[in-house]
Each structure stands twice: as structure tokens, then as C-alpha cells.
Amino acid sequence: MTRILTGDRPTGPLHLGHYFGTLHNRVRLQNEGAEVVLVIADYQVITDRDLADDLLGHTERLVLDYLAAGIDPARTTVFTHSAVPALNQLLLPFLSLVSVAELGRNPTVKDEIAHSRQSAVSGLMYTYPAHQAADILFCKPDLVPVGQDQAPHLEVTRTIARRFNDRYGHVFPEPEILLSDTPLLLGTDGTKMSKSRGNAIPLGATPDETAAVIRRATTDPDRRITYEPDTRPHVANLLRLAALCQDRDPYEIATEIGDGGAAALKRHVTDAVNTFLAPMRARRAEYARDLSYVREVLREGNKRANAIAEATLDEVRAAMGGFR
Template structure:
């Protein structure tokens, strides 16, 4: 059995165990506040967080504001972006009474874990991380120390709260492996402190952007959760398609048509190929109309809750204050155990 098959099998076992004993698990997940969340975030992670919360799993969510400063163009909007993401979380169904939502910058003890963790990994191991390699290639400039250590910061996010489950897509498995490596090396060198987290693989296929590429804030090809019905319709109308009237699902050769099919299908609970067969010779105009209706109908309740929540900005501050206080408790407890294990309690 290859590595991915083993991971898949372990994830399936973990998924069953989580249902049977949700109280035994603590999930760490989160987002970088570099812009509004979109449909890819919702179907790829937000909906799963809400599902696990409803099962009774303890959810810890980091809004990774410190990681934003690796992006020079987005750091100036960080406060607004944090509030926008928090609105998305609450509107999607995350309950601040049942989960912990916090920001990196408000939890000093978490960030102190970076020093001992950095001593446990080599520069070569950091350069091999897929995210670091992708960011380096995309930026075309020398990596900052913070960007190079991004995988270690993610490890600190997971381990500071003793998280033992991390919902991820297959592309993020290297981050979990590095986190497990850091935890093992610390435990071997200093004594047992950390649990080894496990990956819970998402069953939702990656939702492409409207241009067929990966849905990304930087590409501007996603449908933001905060958009109105009218803004959604306008965005979908502008999606480039082709002149062929028959609708078919061919992501490689018909990216615009296929992306619209993916978007409509995930909202309707259908497969994109089945949806293409149903549309047959209806044309791109009908597909765009159907996609608009599917998205707007699916997200109407979330958007209504979001508009109502936005009327109460004081609520956002209260949620973050409670979440930050709770996260600081986790972090200080863990840092104390780390210091004790390292013989640095004076």
C-alpha cells in the first residue's frame, strides 16, 4: 500500500472514531486573513468545521494574522479582513460558545513555541515544503525568514492546543507530516509532551475558480461568500465560456463551462457530469442562469445571517476577546510543559 493509500485508510478510520467518540478529539484549523472567503473555502473547510462542531468535537480556529505579513500587498487590510472572515465563520454556523476562534498576534505563548520548533528542522526540510516552494516561485524574490518558517508556524498552531485532528486536502498533507515530525523529535529529545496529530482528509473535491484554475483570492476567480445575489449574478455572467452550444464536462479543454458545472453541481448536490447531461444543448446562457440560481439559493440563509451579524460589530470584538483568552490558556499551559521538559523553569 502506497503512502497516500495508507493516509486515506487512516483518515477513514479516524473519521469513524470521531463519530464514535467526538469528545476525545480537538481539531485545529484556520485561515489567513488575506481577503474574503469564497465558495472554495466553504465547501472545502467551513462546512466540515460546522459538521464536526455539531458532532461534539472541540474546534479551535486560528485567524492567522501574523502569517499575512508574508504578503506585502495584503498586510494593510488585515484588521478588516479579520472581521470579514469572522463574519463568514459565524454566518456559516461556527458557534463561539462551542468553539475557540482566535488570532495569532493575540497569543504570545503560541509564537514562543517557534524557537524550540525551529531548532528541530533543517533549512532543507523547510525548502522542500510545497507551500514554501510555490510561494517562492510565485513571488520571484528571496524568501523572508517568516515565509520560510511558515510550515513551522503551522506546526505551532496545531501543537500549542494539543490538537489531534487536522482536516486537510491532499495538497496539505506535507504540513501535517512536518508537524508530526517536529512533535516526534521534541518528544524524543525532551520527553513526551505532544500528541501526534492525524489528518482527516476532506471528501469534497477541490472546487475550481470560475476560470477553471484553482480557486484563489490572488486570482480573483472565486465567488465570495459576502457577495449579494446581484453581485453573484454579475460575476457569473462575466465568466468566459465558448461558442459550443452543447454542454459537456471537460475541465482540460472547456475550463469555463466545466467550472460553472462544478459550482452549480456542488450547490445542487449533483455530479457535474450528470448536470451536463441534463443541460444537453441548452447553451452557456442557460448554464450561467442555473449556476446563479443554485449559488444564490444555497447561500441565501448564510448571507442573511451575515447581514444581520454585520449590524453588531461589538459582537465580533467580544467573540475574539473570548477566543483569544481561551487560546492563551491553551498556549501558556503548553509552553509551561515545554519549558519544564527542556529544563528551563527557573
């Protein structure tokens, strides 16, 4: 059976970029019979911020987003990093396998530093790729579904696995990167869609909240709506979002809106997004009525993840010559 590992930091609600970038792929793979492992990387929250604000609340809301999107805890292991101590034991030998220069060159780290909420960039920021490698390799996955922006981290993970195997003997597979075939969705301001930048549409947003976010979206002065990603990226991004939600061609939607201008485009996108999210929102509201189920999902997932991680750590210690 193919094992898939992926996850998220509990720093806020998942948004449409997450859904089309990776979450829908996770659900698809789960439904096709793959063994899916989802890490909620709670320790990594303090990578780019001084405090882990409302960590428990963010974690529970993240699980709600998973459940609403179709993640099934009977077939997918959902766990929190902090509940699995062996992951941090793996971090130490992994850090010995990469240089400071390699960590500093990582483009994802550079981007996170540029948008860090910390008063000063911490050492944890530079260890982030190795930290993520521990989160991934502990369960020896075959595939890791990620968005394009996370691909550099996966390359570090593959490098660490290869170097460990070369130095100590084969323990880890080099997981393959599974990139989404969905084009990158930008935020409503034209930059990377991000929870921290306030330019995303959360999966759990109300219809009115969704409409408000889309109304603020950047467009351009040309009244005629056309799909031209290279020359009209902001308009193209909105058309792409509507097309994904409606499973349509963005060129067709642009032709349909024609001379309606930005207002008509935004109305169309708002209707498309709200219609698409309606079933997800209904499921989310149902699960939110009883958070004891969410907590049980985490308890069971943590138990399974600990068993896997301890077994891997035993292999690592033995390979390295008897660490205990």
C-alpha cells in the same frame, strides 16, 4: 472529546472553495460534539506580502463569515494568533527541528512564493510551515481538517511533533489530517481558487457580484454541455460547483442543460450559488449590524487560547530542561 484545530489567514473574504473545502466540515464536526479551535493567523499575513492591509477589518469580516456559516462561539474557540504570545515562543524550538532544505522543498511554500505579493521573498516565508505547526500543536489537536493543497504543511507539523517527542520526551500528539471528500474547486479562470487571484466567489458577495464573477468564468467552444473532468476541466468545474450547491449529480445537471451552451450553464450555476448562499448572507448581514458581538467573540476566544497555550509552553520548557 476529539479536539479539532484549523483556521485561516485574514487576507480577504472566505469563498466557496473555503466553504466546501474545510468550513462545512468544521461546522459539521462542531455540531457532532467535537471541540473546535479556529485560529485567525493574522501574523502570517506578512508571510507573502509587505504590509498587513486592513488587518482589523479582514479579521472581523472573517469572523462574520464563520458565524454566517454556522460556527457557534459557545462550542468553538475563535482566536487571533497575535493575541497569544506563547505561539511565537513555540516557534523557536520548532524551527530547530526542521532543516532549511525541508522547508524549501515544501510544495505549498513554493506555490506561495510563486504568487507572493512581496517585493522580495522574506525569511518568514520559509518558516511558514513551522509557524503553522506552532498554531496547530499548541492545543494538541487530534484532527486538522484541510484542503488537499494544505496537506504538505500538516506533514511538516507531524514531523515536528514526532522529532520533538523523540528528542525531549512525549509532549505532542501527531494530529491526523482530515481531508475534505469534496473535489478541489478551481477558480473561475481555471487555476487554484484564491482570494488573491480574483477568481473566487466570496461567501458574502451580493447576488449581482456573484453573477458577474461567474459570467467571466472560463469555458470552452463546445456548445453541448457534458461533464468530462479530464477533457473539459473548466466546464466540469462549473458543473461541480452547481452540483455541490444543489446536492445533485453533475452529470445530471449537464444532461439537463444539454445544448444550451456556456450561457445556459453560467445562468444555472449563478442561480444555484445564489440560492445556496442566500441563508448565509442573511445571517451575515444580521451579525454585521452589531460588530461589538464579533469583538466579544474574539475577546473570549483569545482568553481561552492563551490559557491553553501557556499550559503547553510550560510543558515544552520543562521537557527541554528548564527554559523560562
